[in-house]
Amino acid sequence: MDDLLADFVAETREMLEASGGEIVAWEADPSDRTRLDTIFRFVHTVKGNCGFFDFPRLERLSHAAEDALSECRAGRREPDGALVSAVLAIIDRINAMTDSIEAGEEFPEGGDEELIAALQTGEAIEVSSAAMSAPAPTPGTGTGTGEEDSPDEAGDDTPVAAKAQTVQRSIRLPVDLLDEVMKGVSDMVLARNDLARRLREAGDQPTIDGPFDRLSTILADVRSSITRMRMQxxxxxxxxxxxxxxxxxxxxxxxxxxxxxxxxxxxxxxxxxxxxxxxxxxxxxxxxxxxxxxxxxxxxxxxxxxxxxxxxxxxxxxxxxxxxxxxxxxxVARLAEKAVAAGIYSQAEIAAMSERRKLHLIFEPGLSxxxxxxxxxxxxxxxxxxxxxxxxxxxxxxxxxxxxxxxxxxxxxxLTLSIIAALTVGSNGQRYAVPRSYVEEIVFGASDNVEFAAAGDRTLVTFRDRRVPCLALGEILGIGEVDESDWEEKTLVLIRLAGDEVFALAVDKVFDHEDVVVKPIAPAVMETRLYAGTTLLDDGRPMMLLDLPSIATSRMQLGEGRLASHLVDEKDDEQVRETMRIMLFVGLDGRRRAVRLETVRRIDTVAREAIDLDGQRAQAVIEGEILTLLGHDTGELPAERCRLLRLSDGDREVVYAVREVLDATEVDRDLVPASGDPLIEGVTLVEGSLVPVLDGHALFAGLAAPREARRTWSCRIPRESDWARTILEPLVEAAGYRIVSDEAEEADIAIELAESAHAKTAAGAREVIRLRSAPDAAGADDTTIYRYDRDGLLAALKQARIGRTA
Amino acid sequence: MTELLLQCLIAGRPAAIPAREVQSVIAVEDITPIPGTPDFILGLTALRSQALTVIDCARAIGVENSAPVDERRAAVVDLDGHLYALLVDEAYDVGEALSEAVAVPGGFGAGWQRAARGLVETEHGPTLLLDTSALICTPRQDAA
Missing domain, CATH: 3.30.565.10 (Histidine kinase-like ATPase, C-terminal domain)
Structure with a gap:
């Protein structure tokens, strides 16, 4: 409601300002008809607006003024100085009241009657002295100083004006102008992108890159401000x-x-x-x-x-x-009856529909x-x-x-009309944008669980128990034929139209998600009914935005509801059965297992050196963080690189060693309980075979250390040695340590070269590993390690770490 | 008042585009094709971060053109808020029309007839004055 009120205030004030000059002119010449009309329009508008709000006093005042003025307009009354004064007094009062409304205050009671009475013929002199006792503020100056002593109750000096002046000012702008500015900014962004590309091509130019980055930041700010300006x-x-x-x-x-x-x-x-x-x-x-x-x-x-x-x-x-x-x-039943009665669907078609699809009949044309x-x-x-x-x-x-x-x-x-989130896809060497809102999923044609079938000229794809029509973008656009053998090389973008109709769009490649500025296209291009607009890529080349609903309608009569009912309708089951998403993987023992997808944060691949097994304790180092390792006890760890599922319960993380990550899929939420292994929550059926699902709770329950306790292990290496920098550093880093180069900073472990004269590397480190350049140890008490003894070095690093945690 | 004309060559014939409609003349390098459009729409090209619809004038008129696209120039015109690049064989100078556009008995041939406003005299001899909006709004060949 506040916004409406603010609009009212703004509009009233705007009119006051506009008619300010008119009022003065009218005062000079009361018989001026056009001035009279302007003022009449003002009080009339105020009166009309008051009707929307509960401002009886304002309404009464403006109504009285309107009455008097319409008498003059009708020629029944001759405007004279007294009338002018009375009308002006009312306008001033309206102004003052508007200020009170804006400041959210009560306007002092009383005084209105005198002002209204002043409009009556004959009583002018008496009233103008009463009502105009205060120095008349210059009309049209908005929140002038005059309001503080409103004509009535001069003793009550509520600081109306003082407050009114602190109220945030606003201006009204035509939306067209905003649109124009918005368009300009969008163009500026595109021009910036173009410039960015040229700068990239030209290589590093420190003198230009700095200011350019600043320009980019400013532009981004301006763009978001402008977008906000259009927000309501x-x-x-x-x-x-x-x-x-x-x-x-x-x-x-x-x-x-x-x-x-x-x-x-x-x-x-x-x-x-x-x-x-x-x-x-x-x-x-x-x-x-x-x-x-x-x-x-x-x-x-x-x-x-x-x-x-x-x-x-x-x-x-x-x-x-x-x-x-x-x-x-x-x-729903009546909806279905109506659909049959209207001849939109046959009884059989209706019978085959899920409840959900029947409900969606409400969106069919011609149904009520x-x-x-x-x-x-x-x-x-x-x-x-x-x-x-x-x-x-x-x-x-x-x-x-x-x-x-x-x-x-x-x-x-x-949020806005002109910028949309899009997925860029490639077909026959060109890029196209697909509005993100339609994209449900992206699957690879080569996946095992995707099957293609030909039904007449139509290609159907079956994916996760759903059979949907499949269209090749190349064919839609008439730029490429697709042989049956080609399908598996395509990437399928599953498109869900608003009516819950799904089809698969086969493209050569899926590139990226981008926010694109959509521009209209020429009518002749529009006629193709394939494109909804155009947008410019970062490199300045245009890209077409596909018009999916219209493609679906023209290619498959989708969207008109005809083909929709031929979809394999699995919705029914989905609604009854609650499902959950799991990630399938092959454990180190070669058996398939699964874990709830929500717990998987990401999949990491680490070097074998980053995994540390020591009796009961198993840890892995990923990017300087030590994480508890699970799943390693099911089988041999791979010799070189190991895949780890990084699981999180929100606060803490563990990693689970796997041989291979298979796929994410949806299964029945009710697991069959399995006893025996505490880490297994239960088993579920995936494509007909039993798969144990890890118990997320048990995985994390066994964790003792909260995440905060983990820290990055730092290692200092002698920076002055070329060998240390070029050979040693990558090795240590790969093992999961953070390299410290600052001499003053404390490090957990320091590596120094035994032959090196200055041993300052060791200062401030808790553990020191010394490396020698000769393969053979100098004596029995020589604890140094040969610099190319990789295993020895990693073992020493590990030893140092265990010593610290123990 | 005499009209200023951008004189050009389309499919080897002298032609002219009213200069007040032409924003600039550009060399068209990179064209992104738009599949599914009539053949006279060659695609889109970008000019100062704006997308222009590239129209092959010769094809829009209905004559085949042999000149390779990458050497051709285009006149940029604005029609109903959309920018178009009208691809021509050659773009020459801007010159004055020395006469009003007049019809020629017997016409200029179907395609030309539809896309031209008439024949004008110029310093370089008689030239066909093109009607850009008729040219751009060429009906689809399959629809015609």
């Missing part, structure tokens, strides 16, 4: 909804309460406008079809008053907006669950239009409904 709080949108809900529920004889959450979430101004209509439509539907009448609600054990809840939150560069009601939910066409909804504009509008701005909509408990509409909207 959702409150703005929410503010207008209670009224709409009230009117609709009154009309339909229902009682509905609204609840808002996340009004502080900001969204691109334009986007706010784009979602206004769809949102209104959803609200209409919810009140008309969803929420029951009070009687029915009471009978069903619900509160008499229905609840309509709006919640918004920002997730990355997307806004998720959920509209939920606690009504009767969407009648309303039995009778009411004044509110069911006027032929359906949810299909809502969906189309939301998709047009790059968003998506989904619906969830529980019979008797209500329905929820989930809207996902991009």
């Amino acid at each position: 709080r959702l409150e703005q949108l929410f503010g207008s909804l209670p009224r709409l809900v009230r009117d609709l529920s009154n009309e339909l004889g229902k009682q509905v309460m609204v609840d808002f959450e996340g009004g502080e979430v900001e969204l691109d101004r334009e986007m706010v406008e784009m979602v206004r209509d769809p949102l209104t439509h959803i609200i209409r539907n919810a009140i008309d079809h969803g929420i029951e009448g009070p009687g029915e609600r009471l009978k069903n054990g619900k509160r008499e008053i229905g609840m309509l809840r709006f919640s918004a939150r920002q997730a990355g560069n997307q806004i998720s907006l959920v509209v939920s009601d606690d009504g009767r939910g969407i009648d 669950t309303a039995d009778s066409v009411s004044a509110v909804s069911g006027r032929g504009v359906g949810m299909d239009v809502v969906r189309a509008n939301i998709e047009r701005v790059g968003g998506s909509i989904d619906v969830v409904s529980k019979p008797g408990e209500g329905a929820q509409f989930h809207l996902k909207l991009p």
Whole structure:
């Protein structure tokens, strides 16, 4: 509401400023008709605006002034000096009240009657002395000094003006201008990218690189500021909804309460406008079809008053907006009947659909669950239009409904219209951008669990029990034929369109995720219905943005709902059975095992030297951190390099030695318990064979040391020796130690050369390893190690570390 | 008032583009093809971080052109907020039109007829004055 109020204040003040000159001119010549009109328009607008808010005094004042002025306009009254004074006094009062509203204060009571009375003919002189007792502020100066002694209650000197002046000032700008600036900044970013590329090509140029980096930083800041300038709080949108809900529920004889959450979430101004209509439509539907009448609600054990809840939150560069009601939910059976009746689907097609797909029928054109066409909804504009509008701005909509408990509409909207997150893919030597919002998953055609099948001219791909149509980008664009043998070399990008239709887009290569600035394309290119826009790559070359919904529609009649029902519908099972994602791997003993995917932080490959086994204790050093090693006891460690799964419980980490990492997959959440091995949580079936799943809890429960206790081991080497720098340093570093070169810094271990005259390396180190250059030891008490005795050196490093931990 | 013309050569014929429509003349080097578009749209090229749609004038008119693309120049024009690079064989000087554009009895041939506003006299002799918007909005060959 605050924003609306701020708008009101800003608009009033803007008009005051604009009409300031007019008022003065009118005062000089009361008979000037055009001046009169301007002032009339001002009080009229103020009066109109007041109607939206609860400002009875302001409304009464402006109304009185409007009345008097319209008398003059109608020629029934001759404007004279007295009238001018009275109107001016009212305008001043409006100004002062506006300041109070802005400062959030109560305007002192009283005084209005005199001002209104002053408008009446004949009483002018008396009133102007009463109402204008204060020195009249110069009209149109906004928050001048005049307000502090408002005409009434001169004794009450609340520092209205003082406060009003500290209020943050704002200016109103046309959105076009903002857009222009935004476009300019986007172009600047592109120009910067171009320059960056040229600079890279030209090699290191310290004198230019510095300022250029600064320019880049500034540009990034400016860009984010400009983006913020275009942002509007959702409150703005929410503010207008209670009224709409009230009117609709009154009309339909229902009682509905609204609840808002996340009004502080900001969204691109334009986007706010784009979602206004769809949102209104959803609200209409919810009140008309969803929420029951009070009687029915009471009978069903619900509160008499229905609840309509709006919640918004920002997730990355997307806004998720959920509209939920606690009504009767969407009648899926009726939806299905309607679809059959309307001839959109056959009975058989409907029967084959999952509940979820049936629910999505609500987005089909020409469907409405309303039995009778009411004044509110069911006027032929359906949810299909809502969906189309939301998709047009790059968003998506989904619906969830529980019979008797209500329905929820989930809207996902991009933050801005012009910058989108994209995946860049390659086909026949060219790059194309695919909006990220459509990409569900990327799989390699060569994977074992991906199977291709030909059905007529259509290629189908089966992946994780789902069979979806597969389109080759090259073929869509008409630039490359795909033989059956080629499919396995492709990368498949699984595209999920808003209607939950999925297809696989086969591309040669997937490059990168990028935020791209989308520019419109020429109409002739648009006609191809293949592209949604163009964007420039960092190297300055243009790249086309694919228009996936329209490709799907033209190539497969997807999006029109025809082919969608032929999908292998596994959704049913997924909804009933809870699944979890696991990572399959082969342990050191050659057996397959799995671990919950959430616990896997990443996969590391380390040299055998970085792993240290010593009786019960097993540790691995990764990037200077010592981590507890598990899984090593199942079999032989590989001789050279070892793959480690790095598992984390959020605070602590362990590594698990594996022979090979296989794949991530989804399995039934209910594991079959297995007894015997405490580290195994249970077993599950993966492609028909039993796979034990590691018990994440047990893995971490056995850990004694919290993460903080781990530290990087540092090692100092003699910097003055070329051999130490070039041969020794990489070896020590590979073993997981941090090299200390600063003489003053303390090091855990120091390595020094026995022959070296100055032994200052050793200073400040807790353990010292001495290296000699002769292969043979000088004597029995010679503890030095031959500098090329790799094993000896690593053993000594290890020994030093154990000595420290013991 | 005489009109200034950018004189050029398209498919070996003298032609002219109204100079006030031309923002600049560039040498087109790198063209990113856009698959699926009519053949006269060669693709996109970048000019000062803006993407230009490259139109092969000769193909848009419907005559084959043999000149290799990398040696050709293009006139940059703006139509309805979109920038186009009109690829020509050669771009010469800007000169004055010495007459109004007039029709020629019998026409100039179908493609030329559609893309030209008429014949104008110039210092270099009679030249066809092109209508850039008609040229750009050439209907798709398969649709025609």
